[in-house]
Amino acid sequence: MKKADIILFSVFLLIGIIGITIYFITGKNAEYISVSVDGETIGVYSLNTDCEIPIRSGNGENVLLIQNSTARMILADCPNQDCVLHKEISQSNESIICLPHKVVVTVIKEPVEGDLDAVTY
Template identity: 40%
Template structure:
């Protein structure tokens, strides 16, 4: 490697870390986990302590909240991506289970904000 290659790599790493710090430091801690299935709200769980079994026509998921975080503890889907997902705690973070059409989203003021209103 040439000296200029190393300098470019270091600059790229510094920029990446800076961007990551900017976005992660500015994120607001959430208050509620909103669970939707196929766009319909099924549960709103406080992040301090909550538990919900979400049953759908495609299967089930168990969503748990504690210590300001939300996570999926169990699901009967084949790939288990939602169960393996990291715990979420900041506004806007989501856990998605595509086979069950379920989304767990963290909101700040306890109310889910609609992205689109269809009338």
């Protein structure tokens, strides 16, 4: 192994660890779940109210479950099921992505999001 290899490895590791530290420091006290389809936010939900949220997009259907202040995808009618296998999320900016349906579920701190059409609590 060459010296430059070790430097490259250390640089990536260092930047990554700094980033992760910042992520965890800023990631607390998140209370809302934002659901977006095709890059457009279609709804914001409180993490403290248990509920099931059906997400219907032009591409297919997903069902999101909010329970015990965490959110997870419980159903997706796509073949790869990656979002269903994803662990539950509760930290700020953590997200579950359903690529085939272009659905992104993200944990956010504040419910205000500019040009929102509808906000549900």
